[in-house]
Amino acid sequence: MLKEINTIRWLKHLFLGIVIGLTGAIVHLSPAGLWMEEKFGLYWLFHLRGTVSAPDNVVVVAIDQPSASRFNLPMTPQLWPRELHARLIEQLIQAGASIIVFDLIFDTPSAITAYDQKLALSMKTAGNVVLVERLVYEDSALSTDANEKNYNRMVKEGPIPLLPLIDDAVQAHAPFPLPKKERVNHYWVFKTDAGDMPTIPTVVLQIFALPLYEDFIRLLRTVNPAYAAQLPNNKNMADIEDLIFTLRDLFLNDPDLAHRLKTELNRDANLNSIQRNTLHALLNAYSGNDTRYLNFYGPPRSIQTIPYHQVLYPDENKIAGQSRAMNFQDKVIFVGFSAATQPEQDIVRDDYHTVFSNPDGLYISGVEIAATAFANLLENKPIRTFPLMGSVGILFVLGLGLGIVFMLLSNQSAVVASIALVLLYAGSVYYFFKELSVWLPLINPVFLQLPLAFFGAITLKYDEEKLESQQLKKAFGYFLPDRVVNDIVKNSGTMALNNQLVYGACLATDAEAYTALAEKMEPQQLGQLMNSYYAVLFEPVKQHNGTVSDVVGDAMLAIWAKTSASSDLRKDACLACLDIAAAIECFNHTPNQPHLPTRMGLHFGEMLLGNIGALHHFEYRAVGDIVNTTSRIQGVNKYLGTRLLVSGQVITGLDEFLIRPLGDFLLTGKSTPVNLFELIAHKQSASQMQLWLCETFSCALKAYQDQQWTEACDGLYKILDMIPEDGPSKFFLNLCKKNESVPPVDSWNSIIRIETK
Numbered sequence: 001m002l003k004e005i006n007t008i009r010w011l012k013h014l015f016l017g018i019v020i021g022l023t024g025a026i027v028h029l030s031p032a033g034l035w036m037e038e039k040f041g042l043y044w045l046f047h048l049r050g051t052v053s054a055p056d057n058v059v060v061v062a063i064d065q066p067s068a069s070r071f072n073l074p075m076t077p078q079l080w081p082r083e084l085h086a087r088l089i090e091q092l093i094q095a096g097a098s099i100i101v102f103d104l105i106f107d108t109p110s111a112i113t114a115y116d117q118k119l120a121l122s123m124k125t126a127g128n129v130v131l132v133e134r135l136v137y138e139d140s141a142l143s144t145d146a147n148e149k150n151y152n153r154m155v156k157e158g159p160i161p162l163l164p165l166i167d168d169a170v171q172a173h174a175p176f177p178l179p180k181k182e183r184v185n186h187y188w189v190f191k192t193d194a195g196d197m198p199t200i201p202t203v204v205l206q207i208f209a210l211p212l213y214e215d216f217i218r219l220l221r222t223v224n225p226a227y228a229a230q231l232p233n234n235k236n237m238a239d240i241e242d243l244i245f246t247l248r249d250l251f252l253n254d255p256d257l258a259h260r261l262k263t264e265l266n267r268d269a270n271l272n273s274i275q276r277n278t279l280h281a282l283l284n285a286y287s288g289n290d291t292r293y294l295n296f297y298g299p300p301r302s303i304q305t306i307p308y309h310q311v312l313y314p315d316e317n318k319i320a321g322q323s324r325a326m327n328f329q330d331k332v333i334f335v336g337f338s339a340a341t342q343p344e345q346d347i348v349r350d351d352y353h354t355v356f357s358n359p360d361g362l363y364i365s366g367v368e369i370a371a372t373a374f375a376n377l378l379e380n381k382p383i384r385t386f387p388l389m390g391s392v393g394i395l396f397v398l399g400l401g402l403g404i405v406f407m408l409l410s411n412q413s414a415v416v417a418s419i420a421l422v423l424l425y426a427g428s429v430y431y432f433f434k435e436l437s438v439w440l441p442l443i444n445p446v447f448l449q450l451p452l453a454f455f456g457a458i459t460l461k462y463d464e465e466k467l468e469s470q471q472l473k474k475a476f477g478y479f480l481p482d483r484v485v486n487d488i489v490k491n492s493g494t495m496a497l498n499n500q501l502v503y504g505a506c507l508a509t510d511a512e513a514y515t516a517l518a519e520k521m522e523p524q525q526l527g528q529l530m531n532s533y534y535a536v537l538f539e540p541v542k543q544h545n546g547t548v549s550d551v552v553g554d555a556m557l558a559i560w561a562k563t564s565a566s567s568d569l570r571k572d573a574c575l576a577c578l579d580i581a582a583a584i585e586c587f588n589h590t591p592n593q594p595h596l597p598t599r600m601g602l603h604f605g606e607m608l609l610g611n612i613g614a615l616h617h618f619e620y621r622a623v624g625d626i627v628n629t630t631s632r633i634q635g636v637n638k639y640l641g642t643r644l645l646v647s648g649q650v651i652t653g654l655d656e657f658l659i660r661p662l663g664d665f666l667l668t669g670k671s672t673p674v675n676l677f678e679l680i681a682h683k684q685s686a687s688q689m690q691l692w693l694c695e696t697f698s699c700a701l702k703a704y705q706d707q708q709w710t711e712a713c714d715g716l717y718k719i720l721d722m723i724p725e726d727g728p729s730k731f732f733l734n735l736c737k738k739n740e741s742v743p744p745v746d747s748w749n750s751i752i753r754i755e756t757k
Contacts (some may be wrong), residue, residue: 010407016456017403021396024449028395028441029388038185041442042293042383045433046355051298057098057331058375060305060368061088062338067308075347077104077337082115086122088312088335093126096329099207101130101200101374103176103336103350103367106166116165123169130207131166131173132200132336132370133159135191158194171207172240176200176370184352186293187373189285190248198244201373202285204332206244208378209282210235212275216282219268223260251286258287281380293383295376295437299356300364303371305338332374336367386432386440395441398425399449406457414457422450504561505573505604505650506622506630507546509537509580511596514554521594530554533596536587540579544572549621554596557630559622561609570604570650574657577602577644577679597643601634602679604649629674632667636676636754641727648675658686660694661701662728664751673751678728693719697728704732705750709740 027033068075071084085102092100110116123129136158159175167173176199177191178184189202198206209216213235221228227250232238251257261283265276297303306326310316314326339345342361351363364372376382385391401421406414422445432438511533518526534556538548541558550557560573577600588595607624633645640662651659658680664673680690700715716733719726735752 012460013403013407013457014400015403016406016453016460017400019399020403020449020452020456021399023452024395024399024441024444025392027448028391028444033441033444036443037439037441039183042185042439043355045430045439045442046296048430049434051302054297054303054372055375055379056304058303058371058378059328059331059333060301060303060338060371061092061308061311061333061335062301062305062340062365062367063308063336064338064340065344066340067310070309070313075337075344077348081112082106082110082119083112084312085335086115086119088308089119089122089126089129091312091314092328092333093128095326096331097128097333098330099128099130099204099332100126101132101204101332101334101370103132103200103334103370105134105160106131106163107134107160109163116163120165120169123166127171128207129170130200130204131162131170133162133173133175135175135177135194136160159197172203174198174200174203176366176373178352178366178369182353184294184354184369186291187369188291189288189377190290192290196245196248198241198248199373200370201377203240203244204374205282205285205377207240208332209278210238212271212279213238215268215271215275216279219261219264219279222264223257224254227254227257247286255287258283277380278378281378284380285377292373292376293385293439294354294369294372295381295383296354296356296364296372297375299358300362300368301338301340302356303368303375305368308335332371334367334371334374336365336370338365338367381437383433383437383439386438391441395444395449398422398445399453402449402453403456406453406460415454418450418453422446500563500609501606502561502563502609503565503569503605504559504607504609504622504626505570505602506607506626507541507556507558507573507577508601508627508630508634509556509558510599510634511554512599514596517594517596529594529596532593533587536583537580537598540576540583543579544576546573546576557622557627559607559609561607561622567653571654571656573602573604574646574650574654574679575682577646578682581644599634599637599642600644601630601632601637602644602646602650603630603633603674604647605629629667629670632670632754633674633676636665636667639754640678640731641725642678644679645676646679648677651677651679656683657681658683658690658694660697660728663701663705666751666753668754668756689722693723693726700729700732704736707739707744707748709736712736713740 028037063075063077063080065075071080073080085104089100106119159173161167162170162173175191175194175197176187177194178187187201188199191197191199217228217231217233220231230246230250231243262280265271265279265283268276271279311326311328337348337350339348339351339362342358345351345362350366352366352369354364354369357363386394398421402418405417405421408414409417425445426442429440429442432440521529533554534551537556541548544560546558546560548556549559558576560569560576562569580598580600584596584598587593588597603626605624605626607622607626609622629647633647636645637643645662646659651657660678660680662676662678664675666673680686680694696715696719700712700719703709703712703715713733713736716729716736719729720733723729739748
């Protein structure tokens with residue numbers, strides 16, 4: 001029967017794990033799962049990773065408010081005279097710029113034709129200028145029958161032609177469309193909706209790699225001579241746009257071409273590491289997905305950004321004491337509007353909401369996103385999603401693991417283990433993202449699968465406990481009345497809340513010198529001190545299954561209670577006392593804090609446990625002689641100089657503790673003596689000195705009880721020679737001396753009477 005129950009339990013939790021795993025996998029495959037990971041997962045991963053260094057060979061030249069003020073021009077880039085752009089190109093070429101990319105539209109003539117001609121001449125002379133062009137959507141309807149009654153809608157996407165004068169002067173032009181979404185996370189390397197047109201990052205990368213064109217053709221000729229024959233023999237013969245379209249067709253028609261080229265590239269000994277990385281970047285651009293996730297370097301202007309006017313007039317930087325020299329040698333320059341403040345951004349809207357949008361509303365500009373996309377391609381560091389089926393497999397295994405954890409462990413331990421498992425996974429996700437730019441699911445496991453595992457396990461365990469209660473009622477119903485059975489089931493594993501006679505251990509504590517301390521301290525300071533003090537007391541009680549019943553001033557009363565006299569109950573109470581003693585020792589070593597040495601007394605017996613009171617005021621507490629006796633035992637510490645006293649009723653049968661017998665004491669107001677012991681330590685952790693102390697003192701106490709005063713004194717002197725501050729030895733030595741000088745009457749017994757509390 002028990003084996004069958006365990007099998008069913010295993011199957012239920014296994015089923016729970018499978019459900020959690022499948023739920024995570026299904027959600028990950030759904031649009032909602034992608035939305036959650038993009039909106040929240042990417043955001044947290046980027047912000048946990050923080051800002052990283054952008055490549056130093058990518059620079060943004062910003063049209064911004066300081067530049068507009070310097071030229072006495074409006075902020076709108078379209079209103080700037082094109083003669084300025086011509087001068088900028090000349091300045092950048094003179095400084096050694098590798099490629100100049102304008103994120104500005106030149107599709108209409110300017111008011112001054114001469115400025116257009118000057119700009120075109122500068123572009124032609126430079127030979128390395130790339131322009132961004134706009135895409136437009138053409139929505140048309142075509143009839144599908146002769147009567148022209150039925151129509152199909154056709155949507156075409158294509159670029160707006162550039163001004164012919166400008167078009168003939170530039171090296172290349174391409175669009176850079178961004179998704180019209182709440183937040184920009186990705187971009188296109190090829191825009192399939194616009195005739196598979198390459199975008200700005202792809203075109204710029206191809207131009208950047210042109211110095212290695214002959215090496216690329218050599219590698220391609222090795223892999224497939226027929227493919228190499230379709231391309232120009234040298235870079236001077238290559239038209240950039242035709243070259244890109246030709247290569248695009250080759251890689252689309254032969255998906256394995258990139259892998260073979262990379263293998264050959266890794267074998268090639270004629271290229272250095274920088275050249276090899278550039279060709280790897282080019283191959284990845286042609287062979288990967290059409291959309292790539294942006295690997296942002298940080299908030300706006302994380303890529304090196306230089307105001308337009310500082311580039312055009314570098315001598316003014318020296319006069320102004322600019323410490324950082326501008327170096328454009330062999331760098332790719334992106335020119336466009338990039339606001340440094342939110343008010344600038346409101347004037348010209350060319351900005352996009354990203355994971356690094358500033359709280360003040362400043363977004364990353366379009367030109368910086370274009371520069372970021374190119375830098376990602378160049379570094380081979382776009383954010384790459386983990387393979388879809390790999391992510392699904394991980395989520396399924398993780399969900400299955402959570403279900404098994406909650407089956408093998410108790411609720412509390414399972415929660416801790418599950419959180420640790422998910423945190424370990426989240427740490428791995430962060431590592432992959434930061435070090436490898438690989439993006440694994442994060443939101444799904446943390447905020448879906450873990451709560452699902454938690455609540456699912458609680459539901460299963462509730463059903464299991466309910467079944468156990470029903471089985472317990474059925475078993476005891478054959479022998480006991482229903483009322484008694486219900487009480488047993490109700491109180492199984494918990495403490496009764498109704499008035500009930502139970503067996504219990506009772507602990508009373510008291511802090512020395514509290515009254516004097518309370519007189520010296522301000523109430524607020526005293527309150528803070530006592531809160532810290534009680535936190536030290538309460539934790540061991542709670543940890544060892546006890547309950548704090550009462551707190552008054554500096555005194556605490558704690559209880560351990562069950563309907564049966566269990567040795568486990570007394571053991572828990574003793575362990576709690578030892579832990580409290582150790583915790584108080586640490587507490588009293590806290591710097592700049594008053595010491596609160598604490599005395600404890602522990603007793604065991606019957607008590608009435610429940611709601612005590614009348615009218616509208618009740619308190620849940622223990623009532624009985626045990627409570628009063630416990631308080632008196634605690635008070636004996638003052639006479640003996642001890643910290644932790646327990647009664648014989650507590651320690652009987654608990655052989656795992658080291659105790660020092662102290663004899664029988666008749667406490668104040670009591671008629672029956674109590675046998676007391678000092679609880680010193682757990683035997684496993686006791687020192688040799690503690691063991692010797694207990695053995696030597698036991699012999700001395702036996703001599704005292706036998707009225708062998710000299711022998712008792714000798715034993716006590718031995719202890720005081722080794723431990724001068726030992727309180728019980730001093731106490732009994734005084735008694736021995738007194739009885740030795742004035743011998744007791746024949747009716748003497750060893751019971752020690754305590755006259756005051």
